[in-house]
Amino acid sequence: MHPHIEKLHAIANKKTRLIVGLMSGTSLDGLDIALCELSGSGSSTECNLVDFTTVDYCDDYRRNVKAIFAKPEGSLEHLCLLNPWVARYHAKLVNQAIQGFGYKNTDIDLIASHGQTIYHSPKVQHQYEHFPNATLQIGDGDHIAVLTDIITLSDFRQKHIAAGGQGAPLVMYGDYLLFHSSIENRIMLNIGGIANLTYLPSKGDISKVFSSDIGPGNTIMDAFIQTISSKLHYDDGAKVASAGSIHQGLLMELARSDFFAQSFPKTTGPEVFNLEYLHSAQKSADATDLSNEDVMATLCDFTAKCIVDSIVTLGQSLPDLSVYVSGGGLHNPLLMRRIQIRLSNKLPHTKISSTTQLSVNPDAKEAVLFALLANETLCATGPKLKATELNMPQITMGKLSFPD
Numbered sequence: 299m300h301p302h303i304e305k306l307h308a309i310a311n312k313k314t315r316l317i318v319g320l321m322s323g324t325s326l327d328g329l330d331i332a333l334c335e336l337s338g339s340g341s342s343t344e345c346n347l348v349d350f351t352t353v354d355y356c357d358d359y360r361r362n363v364k365a366i367f368a369k370p371e372g373s374l375e376h377l378c379l380l381n382p383w384v385a386r387y388h389a390k391l392v393n394q395a396i397q398g399f400g401y402k403n404t405d406i407d408l409i410a411s412h413g414q415t416i417y418h419s420p421k422v423q424h425q426y427e428h429f430p431n432a433t434l435q436i437g438d439g440d441h442i443a444v445l446t447d448i449i450t451l452s453d454f455r456q457k458h459i460a461a462g463g464q465g466a467p468l469v470m471y472g473d474y475l476l477f478h479s480s481i482e483n484r485i486m487l488n489i490g491g492i493a494n495l496t497y498l499p500s501k502g503d504i505s506k507v508f509s510s511d512i513g514p515g516n517t518i519m520d521a522f523i524q525t526i527s528s529k530l531h532y533d534d535g536a537k538v539a540s541a542g543s544i545h546q547g548l549l550m551e552l553a554r555s556d557f558f559a560q561s562f563p564k565t566t567g568p569e570v571f572n573l574e575y576l577h578s579a580q581k582s583a584d585a586t587d588l589s590n591e592d593v594m595a596t597l598c599d600f601t602a603k604c605i606v607d608s609i610v611t612l613g614q615s616l617p618d619l620s621v622y623v624s625g626g627g628l629h630n631p632l633l634m635r636r637i638q639i640r641l642s643n644k645l646p647h648t649k650i651s652s653t654t655q656l657s658v659n660p661d662a663k664e665a666v667l668f669a670l671l672a673n674e675t676l677c678a679t680g681p682k683l684k685a686t687e688l689n690m691p692q693i694t695m696g697k698l699s700f701p702d
Contacts, residue, residue, distance in 0.1 A: 306676060309449075310676050314335050314337045315336050316406050316407050316408075317333075317336055317408045317409070317410055317672055317673060318331060318332065318334070318669065319332040319334055319667070319669030320388060320410065321665040321668060322413065323626075324368075324491030324568050325490055325517070325520055325532075326360050326363060326491075327355065327532070328352045328355050329352065329355070329391050330350070330351075330352050331350065331351050332349075332350045332662045332666045332669060333395075333396070333399050333401070334347055334669040334670075336670065338677075339674055339677040339679060340475070341475065343475050343476075343674075345666065345670060347658065348399070350659055350661070351398065353394075359384075362376075362383070363384070363414060366416055366417075368416075368568040368572060370417075382438055384413070385440075385445075386445060388442060390445070393445070396446075406448050407449070409451070410450075410454075410668040413435030413436055413452055413453060414435060414436050415434070415435050417432075418465065418466060418565070419433065420564075420565050420566075423566070423569065430459065431459045431465055432459065433455050433466065435452075438452070439451065439453065439699035444701055446701070451696035451697065451699075452696065454671055454695040455695075457695045457696075458693065460693075464564070465565065466494075466565045467511055468667075468668075468695070469509050469664065470507060470508060470509035471671065472668075473498065473667070474504055474507050476656075476670070477496075477656060477658075478498050482620055483499050483500050483616040483617065483619045484500075484620050485609055485620075485621045485622070486498060486622050487605065487623045487624070487625075488625040488663065489623065489626065489627025489633070490627070491567075492511050492568070493512050493604060493605050493625075493627065494510060495512055495605075495608060496509040497612050508562060508563045510563035510564055510608075511563075511564060511565045511566045512604055513557065513558065513566070513571065513604030513608070514571040514600070516601070517568045517571055517572070518571055518576055519539070519594060520533075521576075522590075522593060522594065523538065526590055532626075533594060535631065536632035538594045539632050540632050541591040542592040542595030543591075544592075545583070545585050545588055545595075548579055548580060548585040548588070548593075549599060549600055550583070551580075551585075552579045552596070552600045553600065553603060553604075555570065557570060562612070576593075580593075598630070598633050598636060601627070602633055602637045603640065609648070610641075613645055618647065619647075620650075621648060622650075622653045622655065624658075624660035625663075625664070671695055672696055674694070675695060
């Protein structure tokens with residue numbers, strides 16, 4: 299047996315495993331690094347978040363990624379160069395984080411790296427008859443493994459597409475294992491660049507559970523605020539949006555995308571919801587002369603509308619529904635207030651709080667879930683959880699990279 303396989307076998311048989319989960323989202327704000335202690339697998343999984351940090355990206359990282367991010371055309375050379383460059387940058391941050399957590403790299407069993415999404419294009423979006431669903435994450439796992447000297451799993455989304463899924467969102471499996479309740483109907487809402495949710499009714503098996511993107515989270519707001527000032531990456535404290543008023547005509551135009559008519563589960567990205575989408579809606583609404591504050595206020599309410607409309611559609615038949623929020627949008631006070639107002643008007647008995655109430659850091663949740671996927675890849679035994687093809691094919695995700 300090859301020593302690498304022997305090591306994997308030994309890790310899989312350990313009582314507990316230390317796995318570093320990495321998440322770099324479409325907001326391009328920073329790398330989420332979650333150090334997790336995991337034991338068991340499947341429904342017997344136990345996961346403890348040992349430590350967590352988000353390392354802000356430098357301007358050079360943002361500039362290089364934005365040169366090709368979510369664009370249908372760009373430099374093939376730049377894309378080729380970025381693939382190892384992103385990985386090496388992430389590896390450097392991981393090495394620093396492990397040391398900051400008080401551990402050595404030799405203490406870590408696995409790294410689970412999401413990579414950096416560059417382009418996401420499900421078939422319903424690109425509409426080319428002879429091409430399948432597609433997505434691309436860069437930050438090659440081989441470079442991370444070599445530079446950290448830790449076995450690395452990466453590129454999780456490709457298997458999901460190969461098995462009939464759309465490549466996103468992938469949170470359903472982890473949300474089900476960690477958060478499903480037999481006594482409470484739950485929706486796990488994550489507000490990143492794109493907003494997504496996992497539907498967790500208390501009754502029924504995993505075939506009733508699914509994850510779906512539901513529209514823009516922070517992506518258009520962040521993109522617009524960056525046109526106001528090169529020093530702003532997001533509307534800190536919603537100061538700009540809070541100074542404006544909602545333009546109802548623009549709000550209605552923003553809500554006209556064909557995406558919202560698609561059934562669940564579905565997926566989207568900044569390839570659809572971007573500044574071009576905003577500018578087109580402004581022209582249609584005769585709202586091209588709005589103040590920056592009014593544009594931001596309207597974009598904020600647009601995100602709230604997308605989120606609440608989806609929650610209402612899914613939750614109107616569920617009594618005592620609880621919504622647990624994670625992701626960067628949780629820190630936008632105006633957005634959370636608008637969600638609460640809209641939700642109270644339509645589902646007044648719905649409770650909304652952060653995943654802190656479930657003992658999970660809301661900023662760390664997605665990184666934790668990728669660590670959990672890596673744990674399943676290595677340690678799952680017995681029959682897989684039953685699931686429909688549309689939400690989570692019965693597959694093992696992640697490509698293995700060895701340090702040597």
